[in-house]
Amino acid sequence: MWEANANRGLVPSNREGHGEIRAKDSLAPNVQKPESVGICSILRDEDRYIMEWLDYHHGLGVAKFYLYDNSDEFTLQDLRRDDVELIHYPNKNPDDAMWVQRHAYNDCIRRFGPLHDSLGFLDLDEFVVLHQHSSLPDMLREHLRQGVLSINWVPFGSNGETQYHPMPVTKRFTSDPKYSPLTKAFARPEHILNFTQNPHVPNLKEGYTQHDVCGLELNGPRIPADLNCSLRLDATVVEWAPRDDIGTPLPPRNNKKSPITEQMLKATTAVIFHYHSKSREEFMGKCCARGYFNREDEATMCSEYAQGMKRREPVNTGFFEAWNFLKTVSPKYEVCDEAGKELECAALLYKPTRIQTKFEARDSLLQMRMGACSPGELW
Numbered sequence: 020m021w022e023a024n025a026n027r028g029l030v031p032s033n034r035e036g037h038g039e040i041r042a043k044d045s046l047a048p049n050v051q052k053p054e055s056v057g058i059c060s061i062l063r064d065e066d067r068y069i070m071e072w073l074d075y076h077h078g079l080g081v082a083k084f085y086l087y088d089n090s091d092e093f094t095l096q097d098l099r100r101d102d103v104e105l106i107h108y109p110n111k112n113p114d115d116a117m118w119v120q121r122h123a124y125n126d127c128i129r130r131f132g133p134l135h136d137s138l139g140f141l142d143l144d145e146f147v148v149l150h151q152h153s154s155l156p157d158m159l160r161e162h163l164r165q166g167v168l169s170i171n172w173v174p175f176g177s178n179g180e181t182q183y184h185p186m187p188v189t190k191r192f193t194s195d196p197k198y199s200p201l202t203k204a205f206a207r208p209e210h211i212l213n214f215t216q217n218p219h220v221p222n223l224k225e226g227y228t229q230h231d232v233c234g235l236e237l238n239g240p241r242i243p244a245d246l247n248c249s250l251r252l253d254a255t256v257v258e259w260a261p262r263d264d265i266g267t268p269l270p271p272r273n274n275k276k277s278p279i280t281e282q283m284l285k286a287t288t289a290v291i292f293h294y295h296s297k298s299r300e301e302f303m304g305k306c307c308a309r310g311y312f313n314r315e316d317e318a319t320m321c322s323e324y325a326q327g328m329k330r331r332e333p334v335n336t337g338f339f340e341a342w343n344f345l346k347t348v349s350p351k352y353e354v355c356d357e358a359g360k361e362l363e364c365a366a367l368l369y370k371p372t373r374i375q376t377k378f379e380a381r382d383s384l385l386q387m388r389m390g391a392c393s394p395g396e397l398w
Contacts, residue, residue, distance in 0.1 A: 054157070056205075057135040058141055060085070060086055060141055060143060063110075064090065068368070069098070069143060071189065071352075073102070075189070075349075076141075078347070079155040080157075081102070084100075084103045086098075086104070087126075089108055089110055091110075108123050121215065125214055137207055138208050145172075146189065147170070147289060147291055148290050150289070152289075158288065163206070163207065166230065167211075167223060169219075171200070172290075173197065175194065177296055177302075178298075181300060187355055189294075190342045191298075192294050194336040196292070198247075202219060202241065202242055235248060
């Protein structure tokens with residue numbers, strides 16, 4: 020529960036017998052107060068993706084975004100939106116990217132958790148997609164009564180794109196979705212202890228649990244495909260999590276991403292579309308910006324993945340669900356479907372001061388990123 024503090028506002032209370040000081044106490048009996056949802060996110064060099072991501076999740080009913088700008092220059096400082104709280108949070112431990120992510124999440128819980136019924140912890144390449152509810156607050160009111168709700172990733176392919184062009188991510192990448200056992204979390208902030216090991220799921224206070232939309236209790240950031248309550252509806256299509264010779268499931272870390280059909284996707288309550296690689300050019304830029312080529316294991320991962328993207332062509336296409344939703348909740352994006360309106364579309368993706376020419380929209384951030392490393396013949 021929470022109590023009033025003169026210096027810190029609403030803070031966790033350790034005393035028994037004190038009612039929660041929350042908005043719902045002022046409502047008449049039997050009047051259901053609106054669910055307040057906030058999202059915590061840490062980002063770096065995401066200028067060309069941020070406006071689409073904000074508009075999309077605002078349309079889902081998110082009340083406030085807490086954006087931790089991890090750049091040294093505080094590149095988002097001139098972003099002005101009523102639903103955004105900006106925090107400059109430069110990397111305090113450059114050798115461990117997850118370290119700064121966990122600490123940013125813990126800061127967000129401590130400072131802003133008391134303002135919301137639930138908090139989500141997402142990156143800017145992750146878009147929540149709902150199939151049974153009209154808004155995120157409605158879904159969380161039903162499925163997040165306590166603890167943590169874990170929602171599966173659905174990663175998308177590159178659509179065969181090799182280079183960035185200034186169009187919304189949800190429009191550009193609509194092919195080859197996969198089922199991933201990895202999840203991201205929404206949680207009741209007063210039930211969270213902290214993030215320590217993994218940014219995908221927080222530690223909880225005693226008496227609270229991590230679960231999926233069906234109430235299945237979980238322990239960790241993965242839901243293997245054969246345990247996913249929605250996807251079990253079509254066991255003939257899912258490429259199930261790998262098993263050994265006698266049928267025992269292998270450890271979750273070995274679960275591979277499995278193809279997913281539109282029918283299976285629509286049977287889920289909620290998933291997170293994960294545009295993790297985008298085009299080959301953008302993927303390599305991300306590897307450079309994060310310093311992966313300075314570490315042997317991650318340099319190998321980046322190189323092998325990028326080489327595979329050279330040969331990869333889209334197969335299972337036509338997944339426009341997120342793009343159509345964005346146009347519904349923010350009709351200004353319809354211009355991106357019109358021929359000859361590339362510059363007008365690009366202007367929606369950046370802060371206005373950043374748009375001067377379509378070539379700046381195309382090249383500026385990429386050049387900055389690529390200056391951080393030398394990926395060699397991959398290009």
